[in-house]
Amino acid sequence: MARIKERYLLINILTPTYSAKPLPTDVADVLHIHQPVPNTLTTRSVLGGIQSQMSALFGDLGxxxxEANAIVKYLSKATSTFxxxxxxxxxxxxxxxxxxxxYLTLSTGERKPCTFQVVRVSGTIxxxxxxxxRQAR
Known part of the structure; x- marks a missing residue:
């Protein structure tokens, strides 16, 4: 019997922080790692956002x-990783x-601007x- 081979992607959610005072580097917004995400973020909203982007990029195949293959195994709202x-x-x-x-669409319908960073691809969870x-420390 053949085994189904899978990969586990560790992903950080990076959210922009807008500051009222100008930064020394003249950058208006900065991305922060491990900034908490809202409690309205669910695994269903994460998968829905990825599915809509896959559909936009790759059509029906994406x-x-x-739909058939992706599962969010772990979602930490405190460290904004999944x-x-x-x-x-x-x-x-x-x-x-x-x-x-x-961006991500939260369960309340609100759109939250963010960027995703794939930190690690692994064969085991x-x-x-x-x-x-290690990152949380």
């Missing part, structure tokens, strides 16, 4: 890929969709969890 489980043959397509996403714990 939409079917995310682990996504996908099939090994499709993880590059999902990574491309994550790289081009600019244990290594992805170890990296998440």
């Amino acid at each position: 939409s079917a890929t995310i 682990i996504l489980k996908v099939r090994r043959s499709h993880y590059r397509l999902i990574w491309a969709a994550l790289s081009t996403m600019t 244990r290594k992805a969890e170890q990296e998440a714990m």
